[in-house]
Amino acid sequence: MDWERILTLVAGELFAPTTAAYALAAIGLNIHFGLTGLLNFGQAGFMLLGAYGFAVSTIAGYPIWLAVLVAVACSVIFALILGIPTLKLRGDYLAIVTIAAAEIVRIVGRSTALTDVTGASSGLRGDSYKATFQALSPLGDGSTALGPFSYSNSSSNSWWLRIVGWLLVALACVLVWRLLRSPWGRVLKGIREDEDAVRSLGKNVYSYKMQALVLGGVIGSIAGIIYVLPRAVQPDSMGRPMTFWVWTILLLGGAATVFGPVIGSMVFWAVLMLIKTVMREVVPSTVLRAEQIEQFGWIIVGVTLMLLVIFRPQGMLGDKKELAINVR
Amino acid sequence: MSAETLAALQGVERVPGSLKPDAILVADDVTRHFGGMTAVDVKHLEIQRGTITALIGPNGAGKTTLFNLLTGFDKPNSGTWSFEGRPLAGVPAAKVSRSGMVRTFQLTKALSRMTVMENMRLGATEQPGENLARALVPPIWRPREREITAQAEELLDRFRLLDKKDDFAGSLSGGQRKLLEMARALMSKPTMVMLDEPMAGVNPALTQSLLSHIQALRDQGTTVLFVEHDMHMVRHISDWVAVMAEGRLVAEGPPSTVMTDPAVVDAYLGAHHDTDLGDDSVLSDEVATRLEAEVAAEDEQAERAARLEEKP
Numbered sequence: 162m163d164w165e166r167i168l169t170l171v172a173g174e175l176f177a178p179t180t181a182a183y184a185l186a187a188i189g190l191n192i193h194f195g196l197t198g199l200l201n202f203g204q205a206g207f208m209l210l211g212a213y214g215f216a217v218s219t220i221a222g223y224p225i226w227l228a229v230l231v232a233v234a235c236s237v238i239f240a241l242i243l244g245i246p247t248l249k250l251r252g253d254y255l256a257i258v259t260i261a262a263a264e265i266v267r268i269v270g271r272s273t274a275l276t277d278v279t280g281a282s283s284g285l286r287g288d289s290y291k292a293t294f295q296a297l298s299p300l301g302d303g304s305t306a307l308g309p310f311s312y313s314n315s316s317s318n319s320w321w322l323r324i325v326g327w328l329l330v331a332l333a334c335v336l337v338w339r340l341l342r343s344p345w346g347r348v349l350k351g352i353r354e355d356e357d358a359v360r361s362l363g364k365n366v367y368s369y370k371m372q373a374l375v376l377g378g379v380i381g382s383i384a385g386i387i388y389v390l391p392r393a394v395q396p397d398s399m400g401r402p403m404t405f406w407v408w409t410i411l412l413l414g415g416a417a418t419v420f421g422p423v424i425g426s427m428v429f430w431a432v433l434m435l436i437k438t439v440m441r442e443v444v445p446s447t448v449l450r451a452e453q454i455e456q457f458g459w460i461i462v463g464v465t466l467m468l469l470v471i472f473r474p475q476g477m478l479g480d481k482k483e484l485a486i487n488v489r
Numbered sequence: 490m491s492a493e494t495l496a497a498l499q500g501v502e503r504v505p506g507s508l509k510p511d512a513i514l515v516a517d518d519v520t521r522h523f524g525g526m527t528a529v530d531v532k533h534l535e536i537q538r539g540t541i542t543a544l545i546g547p548n549g550a551g552k553t554t555l556f557n558l559l560t561g562f563d564k565p566n567s568g569t570w571s572f573e574g575r576p577l578a579g580v581p582a583a584k585v586s587r588s589g590m591v592r593t594f595q596l597t598k599a600l601s602r603m604t605v606m607e608n609m610r611l612g613a614t615e616q617p618g619e620n621l622a623r624a625l626v627p628p629i630w631r632p633r634e635r636e637i638t639a640q641a642e643e644l645l646d647r648f649r650l651l652d653k654k655d656d657f658a659g660s661l662s663g664g665q666r667k668l669l670e671m672a673r674a675l676m677s678k679p680t681m682v683m684l685d686e687p688m689a690g691v692n693p694a695l696t697q698s699l700l701s702h703i704q705a706l707r708d709q710g711t712t713v714l715f716v717e718h719d720m721h722m723v724r725h726i727s728d729w730v731a732v733m734a735e736g737r738l739v740a741e742g743p744p745s746t747v748m749t750d751p752a753v754v755d756a757y758l759g760a761h762h763d764t765d766l767g768d769d770s771v772l773s774d775e776v777a778t779r780l781e782a783e784v785a786a787e788d789e790q791a792e793r794a795a796r797l798e799e800k801p
C-alpha cells in the first residue's frame with residue numbers, strides 16, 4: 162500500500178478550500194444552533210444563494226466586491242423571509258421552513274426557465290466567474306510545491322484560494338469568539354436556554370433571533386462562494402446532503418465552541434479521504450467499484466454521526482458538564 | 490409594614506375591586522377563555538403602590554393566567570390595564586418588563602447551562618454590549634459590565650448564592666433556582682415585581698430570609714404582587730390580600746380580616762376544608778432560627794451528595 166500517497170492526500174484535505182468552505186458554513190450554523198438554539202436545516206440554501214449571487218453577478222460584469230455584496234444581500238433577504246413568519250413560533254417551525262426553502266432555492270435554480278441566468282441543472286461553469294478572484298491574487302501564474310503539496314498559485318484549486326479561505330475562517334472564528342464572550346452572546350445563550358425567561362428580563366427575543374439567523378446565513382453565503390471557486394455552481398451538489406454534512410461537522414467538532422466547526426470540518430474531510438483511499442487500495446474492484454467505495458464512505462459518515470450523538474453528544478471540543486445539565 | 494403604607498390602605502374599602510388611593514396597576518374587565526372554560530374574568534383590580542399585595546386562591550383560580558396576561562405572556566380575550574398610567578394591553582412581554590414591571594415564573598426558568606453569574610448579568614438593563622455592533626468593541630461595554638457584576642454580587646450575597654456564582658444554574662436545587670430567578674428579576678431595579686409562588690420548594694429557613702428580602706424591597710419603594718399558597722407567609726408579610734376563585738376576584742382586604750370574609754371561606758375552604766388559615770406564631774423568630782440551623786445542615790448534606798455524584 163502506498164502510504165505516502167494516502168497520507169499526502171489525507172493531509173491535503175486538512176487545508177483544502179472545500180474544508181475551509183464547510184468550516185465557514187458550520188461556523189454560521191453554530192451561530193444559529195450552538196449559540197441561539199435555532200434549528201436551521203437549510204444551510205445549503207444559504208450557501209447556494211451565496212454561490213449564485215456571486216457567480217451570476219460576476220458573469221454580469223460586476224467587480225468582485227459588488228459580487229460578494231450581492232451574495233451577502235441574497236442571504237440577508239433569504240434569512241428575513243425565513244425568519245419573519247417563523248421566529249415568533251416554536252423552534253420546529255423554523256426547521257421545517259428552512260428545509261423546504263433551501264430545496265426551493267435549489268429547484269428554482271435548476272429550473273429550465275432560468276437557463277440563461279443559472280444555467281439550469283447543468284449550472285454555471287467555474288471559468289465563467291473565477292477571473293475576478295484570480296486577478297486579485299498577488300501570487301502570479303504557475304504552481305508551487307510546498308513539501309508534498311503542489312497546487313497552482315492562483316487558478317482554481319489554488320494556494321491563493323486556500324489563503325483567502327482560511328483567512329476568512331480565522332476571521333469568522335475571531336468574530337464568534339468575540340461575540341460568544343459579549344453581552345450580545347449572553348442574550349443569545351439565554352434564548353437558547355429559555356426564551357420566555359429572556360423575554361421576562363426585557364430583551365426583544367425576536368430581534369435577537371433574527372440577528373443570529375441573518376449573521377449565520379451571511380457566513381453561510383460566503384462559505385458558498387469559497388465552495389464554488391475551485392469548481393462549478395451545480396445546484397444538485399448543494400442540496401440536503403450538504404446541509405446534513407454541515408450539521409455532522411458542527412456536532413463532530415462541538416456546538417457552541419469557537420473552534421469546533423473548524424476541527425470538525427478538518428477531521429470530517431480527512432477521515433473521509435482516508436477511508437476512501439485505503440478502501441480503494443485494499444478492496445478489489447470486483448467487490449466494490451470506485452463509486453461504490455465513495456458511497457460506502459458516506460455510509461461510514463452516517464454511522465459515525467449516530468455513534469457520536471450517542472456516545473459523545475458534546476462533540477470533540479464541547480463541555481461534557483454543560484451538556485449533562487441539559488439532561489436533567 | 491411601614492406606617493405610610495398602612496395608613497394608605499386604612500381607608501380602602503374591603504370589597505373586591507376596591508379603589509386604592511395611589512394605584513400603580515389598574516386592570517379592567519380582563520377575561521381569558523380556554524375553550525369553553527373561563528380562566529380569568531376580573532372586572533376591576535387595583536394594586537396600591539409601595540405595598541406587598543398577596544394574590545391568593547385555590548389551585549386553578551386563574552392567578553398564573555392573570556400574571557401571564559398582565560405581563561404580556563398571554564393575550565386576553567378582552568380587557569385593558571395600565572401600569573403607572575401607561576396602557577399595557579397588547580404590549581409585548583419584553584416591553585412590559587422594560588417599563589418596570591418584572592415577573593418570575595411559577596415553574597422556575599433558571600437558564601440551566603449558564604452560570605449563576607451569567608444569569609444575573611442577563612437581568613441587567615442598559616448594557617450597551619447587548620447591541621451586536623457594540624458587542625464587538627469591549628471598551629464600550631466593559632465599564633457597565635463591571636457595574637452589573639458588582640450589583641449582581643451584592644444581590645447574590647443577599648440571597649446566599651454568592652458562593653455558587655460560577656456554578657451552572659442547572660446544578661442548583663429547586664429552591665435555589667427560585668431564589669436565583671427572583672434575584673435576577675431584581676437586577677433591572679423594577680418598580681414592581683410580580684412573583685408567582687416565590688416560596689414554593691424553597692427551604693423553610695430560606696423562606697424566612699426570602700420574606701425579609703421581600704419586605705426590604707417594599708421598604709425601598711418597590712411594589713410587590715405575589716402569589717402564594719401558604720397562608721402563614723401571606724399573613725406574615727402582606728399589606729393587602731386579593732382573593733381569586735374560578736377566575737374572578739372574590740374578596741380583598743388586609744390579611745388579618747380577609748380570611749374571615751364569607752366569600753373567601755366559601756370559595757377557598759369550599760375546595761380545601763382542611764386548609765390551615767395561618768397563624769403568625771408559626772413563624773416566630775425562635776422557630777425561624779431553629780429552621781435555619783436545620784437547613785444549614787441539610788445544605789451541607791446536599792453538597793456532600795452532589796460532590797459524590799460528580800465523581801465518575
Ligand SMILES: Nc1ncnc2c1ncn2[C@@H]1O[C@H](COP(=O)(O)OP(=O)(O)O)[C@@H](O)[C@H]1O
Nearest residue numbers: 523527528546547548549550551552553554555
Ligand atoms: N394554556 C392553557 N390551556 C388551557 N387551559 C389552561 C391553560 N392555562 C391555564 N389553564 C386553565 O386555567 C385555569 C387557571 O389556571 P392557573 O392560572 O394556572 O391557576 P392558578 O395559577 O391560580 O393555580 C386552570 O383551570 C387551568 O387548567
Ligand SMILES: [Mg+2]
Nearest residue numbers: 552553554595
Ligand atoms: Mg399558578
